[in-house]
Amino acid sequence: MKAHLTELLFSVVKQITDYTDSSIIIIDRPKIISHGDFSTNLCLILSKKLKKSPRDVAAIILDKIPPSDLITKIEIAGAGFLNFFLSSKANNVIINSALNLKNDYGKNQTGNHQKIQIEFVSANPTGPLHIGHGRGAAIGDCLARLFEASGWIVTREFYYNDAGEQINNLARSVKASCQNIPTDDPKFPSDGYHGEYINEIAKDFLSMETIECQGESIKASGKIKDTKSMQEFSVAYLRNEQDQDLIAFRTKFDVYSLESSFYENGKVEKVVNTLIKEGHTYEKDGALWLKTTNFGDDKDRVMQKTDGSYTYFIPDVTYHLDKWERGFKKVINEQGADHHSTISRVRAGLQGLNKNIPKDWPEYVLHQMITVIKGNKEIKISKRAGSYLTLRELINEVGCDATRYFLVARRPDSQLVFDVDLAKSQNNNNPVFYIQYAHARISKVLEQWGGDISTLKLDDSFTFDSQAELKLIKSIGIYPEIVLQATNELAPHQIANFLKDCAAELHSYYNDSKFLVEDEKIKIARLSLINSAKYVLRNGLHLLGIEAPQKM
RNA sequence: CUGCCCGUAGCUCAACCGGAUAGAGCACCAGUUUUCUAAACUGGGGGUUACAGGUUCGAUUCCUGUCGGGCAGGCCA
Numbered sequence: 011m012k013a014h015l016t017e018l019l020f021s022v023v024k025q026i027t028d029y030t031d032s033s034i035i036i037i038d039r040p041k042i043i044s045h046g047d048f049s050t051n052l053c054l055i056l057s058k059k060l061k062k063s064p065r066d067v068a069a070i071i072l073d074k075i076p077p078s079d080l081i082t083k084i085e086i087a088g089a090g091f092l093n094f095f096l097s098s099k100a101n102n103v104i105i106n107s108a109l110n111l112k113n114d115y116g117k118n119q120t121g122n123h124q125k126i127q128i129e130f131v132s133a134n135p136t137g138p139l140h141i142g143h144g145r146g147a148a149i150g151d152c153l154a155r156l157f158e159a160s161g162w163i164v165t166r167e168f169y170y171n172d173a174g175e176q177i178n179n180l181a182r183s184v185k186a187s188c189q190n191i192p193t194d195d196p197k198f199p200s201d202g203y204h205g206e207y208i209n210e211i212a213k214d215f216l217s218m219e220t221i222e223c224q225g226e227s228i229k230a231s232g233k234i235k236d237t238k239s240m241q242e243f244s245v246a247y248l249r250n251e252q253d254q255d256l257i258a259f260r261t262k263f264d265v266y267s268l269e270s271s272f273y274e275n276g277k278v279e280k281v282v283n284t285l286i287k288e289g290h291t292y293e294k295d296g297a298l299w300l301k302t303t304n305f306g307d308d309k310d311r312v313m314q315k316t317d318g319s320y321t322y323f324i325p326d327v328t329y330h331l332d333k334w335e336r337g338f339k340k341v342i343n344e345q346g347a348d349h350h351s352t353i354s355r356v357r358a359g360l361q362g363l364n365k366n367i368p369k370d371w372p373e374y375v376l377h378q379m380i381t382v383i384k385g386n387k388e389i390k391i392s393k394r395a396g397s398y399l400t401l402r403e404l405i406n407e408v409g410c411d412a413t414r415y416f417l418v419a420r421r422p423d424s425q426l427v428f429d430v431d432l433a434k435s436q437n438n439n440n441p442v443f444y445i446q447y448a449h450a451r452i453s454k455v456l457e458q459w460g461g462d463i464s465t466l467k468l469d470d471s472f473t474f475d476s477q478a479e480l481k482l483i484k485s486i487g488i489y490p491e492i493v494l495q496a497t498n499e500l501a502p503h504q505i506a507n508f509l510k511d512c513a514a515e516l517h518s519y520y521n522d523s524k525f526l527v528e529d530e531k532i533k534i535a536r537l538s539l540i541n542s543a544k545y546v547l548r549n550g551l552h553l554l555g556i557e558a559p560q561k562m
Numbered sequence: 563c564u565g566c567c568c569g570u571a572g573c574u575c576a577a578c579c580g581g582a583u584a585g586a587g588c589a590c591c592a593g594u595u596u597u598c599u600a601a602a603c604u605g606g607g608g609g610u611u612a613c614a615g616g617u618u619c620g621a622u623u624c625c626u627g628u629c630g631g632g633c634a635g636g637c638c639a
Contacts, residue, residue: 042583091581171639308564314637315637319637320637321637350565351566354565420574425632432588446601450601455598456598518604
């Protein structure tokens, strides 16, 4: 519909100016219903160039614009806006389009089958997933679903930091637990992990349990001095836990990349050598430094420590080079904002490799921290202190649907308050139930009707006239635009907000009109309308990874 | 001290990358059911968009400064 309007307007623009590109035409959706279905500020933009007042330009365009049976009225308004009002035929086109496309309604092909890789969660295997990882999982997975809906070939990926200092720390903590050293004992590792899960791992390690992890069996040796086995077992144990958390959260990954693998296949070494060869390094204080200041960082960073091991960002750079070499021209990393300082380092490292990787590659979506409130008290999340609200607990208490909704319904870069009591209370007005209820209501009406849903179609001559109907149709018509916009702006929260609005229109309509009426023509029209709304609600919920129940 | 994010109704948050009268939900007040699910609907009050300047036809949005909150600034990740 937008494209249609752009075409009409551009045919006039070509006549009265020398523009050869339709990109100056911006079609908006007005906020206020009396301003019509679409509007454009085109005349305000052209007024300077044509040296005429915006309203005069509007009059000229109005005079020359070709007629269309999808538009019933065009108005000049305000400072010189053009407002377009859709005809009832256009409304019927929208509804029939949704009825025809069904599960595909709302999708677009702007991605043109290009490859995109989205990395998210990527939690260290040093503890169970918490609510912050949940936010990452919800946002990352929804982004993946959005890009799929926009015609991209998506790879979902999880990166495990299963090497390095944090893992040594984990092994030390488990070892201390095996030796029955209490966490408040001075002999307990000072920066060790304190959670109860450490004791669980220790217990299973000592009783020589076997853990299944991504198709591999890892058996604990049970020997306290066997640091290697303890480390392997602990990592496998926690990866297994995290995998189960993610399954419970309906989040699947296509590829798991392991930090350790980049050491094993020699790629880390190769990256280091390339950086040295390209002249971006120097030695100081017994360490090897990367000149990240060459690429916009505010100070240089150590890349090889005095003990010979590498700092975390070298394997990170290696991993990202690997992504690049796998052919991903578009990569999005979803992570917590507390890691934002890695961005400049990873990008600097990639630039230093001199491989013609774009400066702003990869893209990042950073989500801000979450404040968890339970019983009117804030829960501090700290892995090391052991105070913890795990994602699993949250799913068990609140449910997967509600958890996903609340975690994705806010802009990633705003801090969010998650009130556990509010989210889990069943009798409360919960937006998730509100949306699902709208879907269930439609399903029930269609079921009571008992006809063949696939035959529902709107007659060209039918005219909807109630406010409730027109508002619902508008919501259905706008849905594909929301999907595209949410994809382009990396903003899945827009889907959540849209669905709440769309459900509200449906509920209003439901209360306003009866659907199963005597008049066959009216009945079919109304059922066609709510069935198209059903596809929108279901498809939108699917983008959020939330179920659309037939009844509640 | 430096960098990044944020500041919008009592609370939780939107606002289509500069547009028209800043919108929802919760909470509060008043109503709606002999009807396809009242987990719903209808109406009402509530705002100097933290503050002060600047840019222009027009600013919640862009720029500068101030105040306030969060996160970073490890040879941790």
